[in-house]
Amino acid sequence: MIDTDYNLYLGCIAPLRYPGIEVATRETCERLGIKLHDMMCATCCPAPGIFKSLDKATWLVTAARNLSIANENGFDVLTICNGCFGSLYEANQAIKGDEALLKSVNGVLEKIGRSFTPKVGVRHYIEILYNDVGLEKVKESIQRDLSDLKVVAEYGCHFLRPSEIKKFDEAERPKMLDELIELTGAKSLDYPEKLSCCGAGGGVRSREPETSLKMLIRKLDSMKKAEPDAIVDMCSFCHLQFDRGQKEIEEKFQKRYDIPVLHYSQLLGIAQGMSPEELGMYAQETPVEPLMEGII
Amino acid sequence: MVETTGEEIKDYYKELEQVEKKASERIIGLEREAFLKEYAPPTDTTLKYPKDYDPTFVEELKLIAGGERIDFCYQCGTCVGSCPAAAVTSFNPRTIRRMAQLGLREVISRKDLWYCTTCYTCYDRCPRDSKLTEIIAAIRNISTREIGIGIAHKEVARLVATTGMSITVTEKIASLREDLGIKKDFPAKMKVNEAAKELRLMWEQTDFMKIIEGD
Numbered sequence A: 001m002i003d004t005d006y007n008l009y010l011g012c013i014a015p016l017r018y019p020g021i022e023v024a025t026r027e028t029c030e031r032l033g034i035k036l037h038d039m040m041c042a043t044c045c046p047a048p049g050i051f052k053s054l055d056k057a058t059w060l061v062t063a064a065r066n067l068s069i070a071n072e073n074g075f076d077v078l079t080i081c082n083g084c085f086g087s088l089y090e091a092n093q094a095i096k097g098d099e100a101l102l103k104s105v106n107g108v109l110e111k112i113g114r115s116f117t118p119k120v121g122v123r124h125y126i127e128i129l130y131n132d133v134g135l136e137k138v139k140e141s142i143q144r145d146l147s148d149l150k151v152v153a154e155y156g157c158h159f160l161r162p163s164e165i166k167k168f169d170e171a172e173r174p175k176m177l178d179e180l181i182e183l184t185g186a187k188s189l190d191y192p193e194k195l196s197c198c199g200a201g202g203g204v205r206s207r208e209p210e211t212s213l214k215m216l217i218r219k220l221d222s223m224k225k226a227e228p229d230a231i232v233d234m235c236s237f238c239h240l241q242f243d244r245g246q247k248e249i250e251e252k253f254q255k256r257y258d259i260p261v262l263h264y265s266q267l268l269g270i271a272q273g274m275s276p277e278e279l280g281m282y283a284q285e286t287p288v289e290p291l292m293e294g295i296i
Numbered sequence B: 001m002v003e004t005t006g007e008e009i010k011d012y013y014k015e016l017e018q019v020e021k022k023a024s025e026r027i028i029g030l031e032r033e034a035f036l037k038e039y040a041p042p043t044d045t046t047l048k049y050p051k052d053y054d055p056t057f058v059e060e061l062k063l064i065a066g067g068e069r070i071d072f073c074y075q076c077g078t079c080v081g082s083c084p085a086a087a088v089t090s091f092n093p094r095t096i097r098r099m100a101q102l103g104l105r106e107v108i109s110r111k112d113l114w115y116c117t118t119c120y121t122c123y124d125r126c127p128r129d130s131k132l133t134e135i136i137a138a139i140r141n142i143s144t145r146e147i148g149i150g151i152a153h154k155e156v157a158r159l160v161a162t163t164g165m166s167i168t169v170t171e172k173i174a175s176l177r178e179d180l181g182i183k184k185d186f187p188a189k190m191k192v193n194e195a196a197k198e199l200r201l202m203w204e205q206t207d208f209m210k211i212i213e214g215d
Helices: A019-031 A048-054 A058-072 A080-094 A099-112 A124-135 A135-140 A178-180 A209-225 A236-253 A263-273 A289-295 B004-024 B032-037 B056-065 B068-070 B078-080 B093-101 B105-111 B109-115 B121-125 B132-148 B151-163 B171-179 B192-205
Strands: A006-011 A037-038 A078-080 A122-124 A150-154 A187-189 A230-233 A261-265
Touching: A006 A019, A006 A289, A019 A037, A019 A261, A019 A263, A019 B171, A037 B093, A037 B109, A048 A058, A048 A080, A048 A263, A048 B132, A048 B151, A058 A099, A058 A263, A058 B132, A058 B151, A058 B192, A078 A080, A078 A124, A078 B032, A080 A236, A099 B192, A124 A135, A124 A178, A124 A263, A150 A178, A178 A187, A178 A263, A209 A236, A230 A236, A230 A263, A236 A261, A261 A289, B032 B056, B056 B068, B056 B093, B056 B132, B068 B093, B068 B132, B078 B093, B078 B121, B093 B105, B093 B132, B105 B109, B105 B132, B109 B132, B151 B192
Parallel strands: A006 A037, A006 A078, A078 A122, A150 A187, A150 A230, A230 A261
Antiparallel strands: none
16 A cells, blocks of 8 residues: 655645646546645755855755654655755755754754654655555556657756665666556657756856756757657756756857657656647747647 | 784775765754864874874864765866866866865865866766865855855855845846736736745844844
């Protein structure tokens, strides 16, 4: 019997830039019998690339505070962004089994009337679908055949690495997202830069936008050769980088790709019979409309 | 020729374990300032150091969790070959690391120190398990304390300190949320703004408010 209750950790990008991903997560989970609990008073995870780079102590206590909220009901945390997943998971792991560190963290949390002990698990939507719900049950929920669709998968770095602590999938040859894509009938195409970073993380997108876009161009060039109909990601920040980044590349480098971007929750939502409007897909920067017209 | 005995190697690893443990204890509380006051660089005159060698910098890095494996690199270059930023710019993580290892404090002012996306590919593939991504973060931590915070990052950090979130709620998004039927809980009803107060209190403790305040 699987544990069907989770704390939904939204993060910043999904609710405030791509609410379609939030809706898709809530709806697809409901159809799979997963009950999501909102995390009251949760803040930014905090963004690992920025905060860990600025001050590791600040990064750690802020993540621990968010985890302390999940401890209140004791359910595992479900994340939909690899940034959030990375921050919360790594903080949880760092504190686990390190009493001196736990004491230091609690010394800070004490000032705001909170305390923390590593108790709940930090999980990712994709890994929960794969491990807890199971491929068979996900497949049963599918109403619409997507077998005409060819996509490229984007795992995002922080789900897989550092692999010494993240052992959900093979870091050099992951399969979870590909299998989840293919059970909708869609084909997941291979491409050389599949495991390369999208260029968004590490605070690079905000501080060094041009370098960030150069990394994205390298990735998009590789994707384009596979001739995909869409990119399917599992991270709100990768999603933002691919969706907005394509527009920024067009403005800055006069290069066009026009590859629609879907978070896996949105792809699953479509496969489960929802409409693109319901899933907020038509509010994205790189148009998804032409793709959807061919499918539904 | 001096031979290294098995016992010496064992001692070395024991010592490393202690350093790693200390780094994790010290992640909170900013013992750094106290350390800088107390630390006396080695006075051994039989060794020749490069002109700009700053032993304090190396020791300081070891104080930050992740920085303690600074000495482990043997310069094979696996990190460079794996690096997505190195593929599109002149950024070279091996150089950054080597500079730090040699105690060249000037590494903290390099523009390309901030090109690493923390993808952890070099970290995973390093044959010496030298935790380069964490070392780059540790160098960035010192850079932030000494040179200051970049404007873009300051904006994000201030936004989190005031609203609890790293991005603003635009009118367009608010109305989209309403159209999608998820206006109800977030962020107002989930008290995210109130939570920001707690963050500011915590960040006073970690001495972080000082970094994001001021011009």
